[in-house]
Each structure stands twice: as C-alpha cells, then as structure tokens.
Amino acid sequence: MDSHLLSSSPMAAKSHTPILQHLVDITGHRDHSRLELSVVSALRQLMDIRRIRKLEFFTQDDTAYVRPHLLLEHDQVFAIDDNTSDHHCDLLSDYPELLQCIEQHTNSTQRVEPDGTDTLWLPVRLDNKIVSCIEITNDTVYSAQTVDVIHGIVEVYRNYQSLLDYSERDALTGLFNRKTFDEQFSRHARNAASLAPASAGGERRESSSPTQWLAVVDIDHFKQVNDRFGHVYGDEVLILVANLLRSSFRSNDRIFRFGGEEFVVLLRSAELESARSIFERFRQNIEEYDFPQVGRVTVSLGFTGTGHGAPVEILGHADQALYYAKQHGRNQVCYYEELMSGGDLQVADVAHNDVELF
Template sequence: MQILQNLVEMTGHRDHLRLEVSVLSTLQQLPHVTYVRALELSEMPEGWVVRPRTWSEGGEMVTSGSDALADTQSQPLHSIAPLAEGIAQALSSFSHSYPGRRYVLWLPVWMHNKARTCVEITQSRPFSARRMEVLMSIFRVYQNYQSLLDYSERDALTGLLNRKTFEEQFIRFASLAANAPISLPELTGSSELPQQWLAVVDIDHFKQVNDRYGHLFGDEVLILVANLLRTSFRAQDRIFRFGGEEFVILLRSVTLQDAQQIFERFRRNVEAHPFPQIGQVTVSLGFSSTRLCSPVEIIGQSDQALYFAKQNGRNRVCHYESLLSEGNLGLKVAHEDIELF
C-alpha cells in the first residue's frame, strides 16, 4: 500500500527533478536498501564523466541544486567499471557485488538511444528475483512518466526544448552564476573564471528559403540546424527552439574565450554543412553573460548582439559586453522596452 501511495505522489509531479526525488524516496523505503542516487552522464572534452544529481543522505534526499557540489564529485565513467561496461552494452539493467555485503544495481534511463541518467540502488543483500520484479515495476512507471514529461517539454519539429521550459532551466543556470566558480578542466589555460552564457541564434535569410523552396525544405533546414546544435554542445548545456528560425542556448561554466570558440565552432559547423537542395546555410549569433540580470534582460542583450551581427554582414558571432565596451551599441535597452523576437 505504501508503494502505491508513493507512486501516486510520484506521478503528481510536473518537474523532472521532483519526479527523480520522489522515485528515489520510494526506492529508499524498501527493505535492505541502504543507498540510492541518480547519476548524470555527460560527455566532456576529456571523455565521459558521471556525477551524482540526487542522492540519499541521513534519511533525506539531497539534490545537487546548482550542480556545484555534484561537479566536485564528478569522476570518469570508466572509474566505475561495471557501470561503464553496462552503458557500453546498452543494457536495461545490470548489477555488481562488492566486498562487505554491498550489492549495487544500475538502471539507466534510455532516451533517443542515449543514457543521460542512471538510477543506482545499493542493498545489503543480493537482488532476488522478487525484488528485481518490484524494482523494475517502479522504475518503468518512473521512466514512462519521465518520457511523458520530456515529450511535453520538447518542440514537436526539432525535438529541442521548447520555449515554455526556458524559464525553469534559466533559473537553474542563474543559480550557478550566483555560486562560487566551479573548478573545471580549462580548455585554453586561461586564468579567467568560468561563467554561464546565453546565446540567441538566428538562421540567416530563412524567409528566402521558405519563399523559394517551400516550407517542407524550410522545416528540413530547421531540423538539420537543430541536429548541428546537439552535436556542437555538451549534454549539460541547454538548447531551446523559441519559434520560427530562432534558437536559444544556455552554455554552462566556461570562460569568455572558450564561449567565443564554442559558438564560433558551431557557426562554422553550420556554414560547412551541405543542406540538400538549399546548398549553404549560415547563422548569426549574439551572446551575453547571465550574471546579475533577469531572463528578459539577458535575452534582450543577446538579441542586441544578434541584431548587430545581422546588420554587419551576418554569419558571425557577437558578444554583447564586448560590443558595448567598444562603443558599437547605444544605450542599453530598458527592461520594459525589450520586445522579444
């Protein structure tokens, strides 16, 4: 009966993180379960890493929140050999026994043929067939409901996050900026502190694509640009389709120099990509730091940088603060005067 009550509570959530906390709380209450956590798998320049996102501590569930604590606990995926092997084999569940009567079960959450999250359950005794049946039933309810949440947060055409999920994601990114800088491997060796960045992307001359080739080809361009966005950024970054040919990127914990290089790499990837029937497509991009401003102000700043890029040749990346310091922009647009897209 308690499990059923927990399942009712679990499916009442409309947020991935709260749903995660709820399912781990349910698993933690089962007999002989000593520890549970949700692991996030991310692809970094140095390889795949795994880090805790939610875990049990002192009978309570703890989440990484701003991710600062989780980053300090990051470790290479290959350092947990059974987990790395199970992910490589695309298994739906796998376990390993450790000395000291510690038995660990991993349940990856597979979406779009990729495992970005994994539930880890530790018991003081081996996993019996009956226990596995109970665990898998709870996990399937969780996975199915998570898929529904994921579907509601995605743009139907491109599969990217949609506009309505932006505010929640931005708040989490803003919490990163408010905390102490995260220690990450440097990409350039710069002594500059990592920050969070927001970029606005616009496909150049997209209206001409629709007018000349039709909306079916226009949709194909949007899908291909979305695919290039996915491959150009990391799992911990967030990419949104705001509507039309406009996209927004939340880039996490890199220096200004690295951010410039990452955005330039994406711009070049689009420029070099062959688009069927269309030929070459380019994008313009404006970006700004997310520190000390509201979402509407930061989008307004990035949008001003984007406008400058489009008015000065297109197919380029512009940084708002740099443009401002160089005198290339007028006075900042007031909060109430910003009109988004």
C-alpha cells in the same frame, strides 16, 4: 504489490515512508531535475544502494557516447546541475550489456562482478527512442523482489517524464520550447539574484566574473532555404541544427527552440574565453556540416552574461549582439559586453512594460 508483503521484507523494514507516498512525491513535480531527485530519494529509502547515475546518450561523428551524471553515492544525493562529470564521456560500446539491452528493446539488464557488485541498467524511452538510462549499483546482488520494486518505481518515472517532456518540448526538433525557457530562465534569474554577493550597503552586486551565459542563435538566410528547396528541406535543416546543438554543448547546458529559425542556449559554469570558444566551435560545426540537398548553412550568434538584470534585459542584450552579427556579415559570434565597451552598441533604454517576453 500488497502492503503486507512490503512490510514483511527486509527492504521495507528500512523504510519509514510507505511506497505510495513516494509515488505521490514523484508525480508531484513539474521539473525534470526535481523529478529525478525524488526518484533517487525513493530508491535510497526503500533499499540499500551504493550509487545511482543517470546516463545520457548522444551521437557525434556516427559514434555513440554516454554522458554520466552522478545522482547518489554512499547515501549522498547530488543535484544534477552541480555534477562535475559533465566533461567526461564514455563510449556506449564500453557498456556491452546496456548496448545489447538497447538493441534488443528490453526494459533492463544487469551485470554481477566477481566480487558480488551488482549493476542494474534501466533505459528510459521517449517516443520509442532511448534518451537516457538509470544505472543502479550495489555491493551485493539484489533479490528478484527488490528488482521488481525498482522496475515499478522507474516505470512510474518513465511514464511521468514522458508527460512532462511532451509539454516542454518543441514537436519538430525535440528541444525545449519557448514556454519551458520562460519558466527555467525566470527561475535561473531569481536564483542568480539570491546568490549574488552583497555590497557593504546590503544591495546585491554582480560577481566580477559571471559564469552563466545566454546565447541567441539564428540560421542565416533561412527564408531562402525554404523558398529555394521547400519547407520539407527547411524542416530537415532545423532538425539537423538541433542535433548539432546537442552535440556541441554539455548535457547540463540548456538548449531551446524559440520558434522559426531561432534558438537559445543557456550555458552553465564557464569563464568568458571558454564560453566564447564553445560558441565559436558550434558555429564552425554548422559551417563545416554538409546539409543534404541544401549544402552549406551558417549561423549568427549573440551572447551575454546572465549575472545581472531582469530576464527581459538579459535576453534583449543577447538579441542585440545577434542583430549586430547579422548586420555585419553574419556567420559570426558577438559578445554583447564587448560590443558595448568598444562603442559598437548603444545602451537601449527599454522599459519593462515595452516588451513582454515572460
């Protein structure tokens, strides 16, 4: 699009930053959340927008759902991890225009309300699969030129997100991979340390009620599945467990495949009993699921709070709880701090240079 065309339009008059600079900013991030916020910033500065939401899709019991994340409302930008709407889900059928757009494989659709409110939906595809959608709402109908600019910005976002996604995800399950965990959890641990309250002496101390949790999940007797049914069915079990992980946790939680039959979950913003209940519900979902050909499968899970300690220590604590669960019957959820206080585990004195995880 010619620069003089942009500069002569009312939309561009509002912007003091060239559109090319926004595209540079968008492609300058290696983190999905920052990428999304840079797209929101570009759209906000280039045109009038009342609200932007990211809609994430998931399926449970053969029913398609939408999980909305508020990114922008009335010129206020929201970080996706701070979004409080993660507990709220809508049926995809509540969005008939969007559903039709997905079924017809079109790039966008919109709805104009009787009061003039214009809602534009732009699905985001990865490997020909719809994974999310950008929803843009405005008080008045957008011109065709403005819609073209929105399409261009979102298309850059789609393409760049695909590149990031390819390097961050496990090829078999589509979950985040080990490398991504190393990067995200190290950053999470640094942020948690900087936000921890300081004591009178100035040193950081742990909050009395940690709200972030790390869980390590392992499929019980998975080697027997491969030996008895073959690796094709073993891979299918891994894929189905990954799908059950997605449907059992919220979209602002993070799920990783560590390799083999081991997964890691980073659970955000939950009190202890709520976290225990969420992990137990996932364990039950696995136990009750009928895996094709294989039948019943179970998992063991160990979890710990992330409020203190280096990443290697926190991961080690969750792994100790997992090991205890597997050594004491499997198919159960064990909490590291509870095992320690009950005398079931001993403090492992592991030097940082003894185990290299990061």
